[in-house]
Each structure stands twice: as C-alpha cells, then as structure tokens.
Amino acid sequence: MINNRQSTILKLIVEEYIKTAKPISSKSLCDELNCSSATIRSEMNTLENIGYLEKTHISSGRIPSEKGYRYYVDNIMKPKELTGEDVLTLQRIFSNHSLQLSDAIVRSMEIISDLTNYTSIVLGKSSKENRISKIEVVPINENNVVAIVITDKGHVESKNVSIEEKVSPIEIKQTVDLINKFIVGTPIDEVSMKLEVEVKPKIGISVKQQRAIFDALYNVFNEFKEEAEYKVNRPNNMLKQPEFNNLEKMKDILEKFEDKSMINKIKENESGVNIYIGSENEFDDDMTIIKTKYNVNGEEGTIALIGPKRMEYDRVTTLLNYIKENIEKGD
Numbered sequence: 001m002i003n004n005r006q007s008t009i010l011k012l013i014v015e016e017y018i019k020t021a022k023p024i025s026s027k028s029l030c031d032e033l034n035c036s037s038a039t040i041r042s043e044m045n046t047l048e049n050i051g052y053l054e055k056t057h058i059s060s061g062r063i064p065s066e067k068g069y070r071y072y073v074d075n076i077m078k079p080k081e082l083t084g085e086d087v088l089t090l091q092r093i094f095s096n097h098s099l100q101l102s103d104a105i106v107r108s109m110e111i112i113s114d115l116t117n118y119t120s121i122v123l124g125k126s127s128k129e130n131r132i133s134k135i136e137v138v139p140i141n142e143n144n145v146v147a148i149v150i151t152d153k154g155h156v157e158s159k160n161v162s163i164e165e166k167v168s169p170i171e172i173k174q175t176v177d178l179i180n181k182f183i184v185g186t187p188i189d190e191v192s193m194k195l196e197v198e199v200k201p202k203i204g205i206s207v208k209q210q211r212a213i214f215d216a217l218y219n220v221f222n223e224f225k226e227e228a229e230y231k232v233n234r235p236n237n238m239l240k241q242p243e244f245n246n247l248e249k250m251k252d253i254l255e256k257f258e259d260k261s262m263i264n265k266i267k268e269n270e271s272g273v274n275i276y277i278g279s280e281n282e283f284d285d286d287m288t289i290i291k292t293k294y295n296v297n298g299e300e301g302t303i304a305l306i307g308p309k310r311m312e313y314d315r316v317t318t319l320l321n322y323i324k325e326n327i328e329k330g331d
C-alpha cells in the first residue's frame with residue numbers, strides 16, 4: 001500500500017492524464033497539494049520506483065503505468081454520477097417500447113460511444129427461440145458459394161463456403177430445397193441434429209455434388225451455433241485517440257475490430273462490471289476493455305467499451321452499470 005499523499009498524487013496524475021494525454025509535471029501539482037515541487041517530485045520518484053508511474057522520456061513528467069491504472073481502479077476510483085443529460089438521452093431509448101430489446105441495446109451503446117469517443121461492442125448469443133426462416137445459397141463459381149441463413153427474428157448471417165466437388169446450380173437448388181423443407185421453423189440449436197437424422201439419409205449417396213453441398217452447409221450451421229452475434233459501434237473513434245496516431249497501430253486495431261474470433265474473446269463470463277487493462281485482456285496490450293454481461297429471459301450477452309488505457313474509468317463503469325440495469329429490467 002502507498003501513503004495518503006502518494007495516493008492523492010497518483011489520483012491527480014491519472015485523472016489529469018486521462019483528460020490531457022500529456023505527461024504530468026511536479027510543478028503542475030503544487031497548488032493542488034499545497035506543497036513544494038521538490039516534495040512532490042520525491043513522491044513521484046517513489047511511485048515510479050514501485051511501478052505505478054513511468055516516464056515517456058528522461059526529462060518528461062510522469063504518466064500512469066498499467067500497474068498504476070490498476071491500483072487507481074482497485075483502490076482510489078469512485079464511480080462517477082451520470083449527468084441529467086446522459087440519463088435523459090439513454091432513457092429515451094429504453095422508454096421507447098416500439099424498439100425491440102436487442103435494438104435498444106445496440107442504440108444505447110451507440111450513444112455511449114458518441115458520449116465517450118470510445119468504441120462499443122454488443123456481443124450476444126442467439127436466443128433459444130431463434131428459428132430458421134430459410135437458407136439460401138448463391139453460387140460464385142463451380143467450387144464456391146455464399147450461404148445465407150435467415151431467422152424468424154430477422155437476423156441474417158452469410159458465409160463464404162468452399163466445396164471440394166464441382167457443383168452445378170441445379171444440384172445446389174435441389175439440395176437447398178430439400179434442406180429448407182426439413183429445417184424451416186427449427187430452433188437454431190437443433191438444426192444440426194435435424195440435418196443429421198432427417199436430411200442426411202435422403203441425400204443421394206451416389207450424387208457426390210449433393211453430398212458435398214450438404215457437408216459444407218452442415219459445417220456452416222455448426223459454426224453459426226457456436227458463434228455469437230456482435231455489433232461494433234464507432235471503431236473509427238480510435239482515430240481520435242492520440243495514443244494511436246501511428247498508422248500501423250491504427251491498421252492493426254481496425255483489423256481486430258473486423259476479426260470475429262478476436263471480438264468473440266471479449267465475451268464476459270464474470271458478474272459485475274469488470275475492467276481489463278492492457279495485458280489483462282486478450283484484445284490488445286495498449287487498450288482497456290470495460291465490460292459486463294447481461295441476461296434477459298435466457299438471452300445472454302456482453303456489452304463493452306474499448307479505448308486507450310487512458311480511459312475515463314469512473315464514468316464508463318457507471319454508464320455500463322446503468323445500461324445493464326435497464327436491459328435486465330426487461331421493459
């Protein structure tokens with residue numbers, strides 16, 4: 001543990017650096033702490049030696065380290081109250097009963113992205129009530145098709161699929177018509193079983209093309225069942241962060257936002273609003289992810305905000321708590 005003055009200095013440095021993105025000097029803290037620059041500099045040296053502060057270069061002021069942010073979050077930070085304007089803006093979404101809950105969640109997270117200049121993620125699982133409306137397959141060439149799955153909730157998912165055998169449009173249509181005949185109206189979690197038990201025996205064993213199409217579509221449904229639906233809001237907000245003005249870094253971050261496997265790693269399994277700083281998350285060592293899970297009538301999901309380690313931790317945790325509470329009210 002650190003003493004009270006060191007704790008105050010760390011708090012001031014973290015909160016000022018969050019606002020300005022500029023290293024904090026000892027002189028800038030003198031008035032706030034009512035003590036000499038030399039005294040503050042000595043305490044800053046101590047905080048640096050124990051790993052809570054770091055220098056960007058030899059003559060600079062200090063900035064918080066990852067360890068310093070973690071200490072701040074765990075021991076110093078207090079949740080920030082929402083402004084009346086924030087509450088009013090978000091309440092307009094949750095009091096709009098013409099919106100489905102999933103739409104209200106996405107819209108509220110878009111608003112939070114706009115309020116904070118961070119990127120928000122909505123990561124959900126298809127409800128057990130989600131049923132197949134139909135599957136469509138669009139040929140690209142003899143070995144490649146696009147499979148499109150449409151559910152009764154209006155969710156549409158597409159995948160590029162490679163098929164080893166050369167297939168004709170006629171074989172594709174015959175196979176897809178047969179599959180649709182059996183799976184329309186089936187809960188998405190039960191589709192693979194129905195394909196295996198009811199459809200597979202009816203596929204012509206001697207027709208290699210039909211069997212190849214069936215096998216490819218069977219794999220597609222298994223992948224759909226395992227993957228979460230997700231929405232990335234305002235990924236270009238990262239362009240506004242001075243930490244990420246390096247073109248290669250920006251390219252890397254934007255590519256991660258387009259990578260479904262990376263987004264799926266953001267799923268939260270723990271209760272409460274949780275903060276993963278830098279190396280604590282699997283997304284990017286230079287970023288912080290603040291996230292929470294929700295559960296409404298068996299439909300689970302994760303909402304998250306992603307930004308630089310220099311995030312408004314106190315405000316974001318309050319915003320996410322507010323969204324979570326409104327989602328789980330179910331009204």
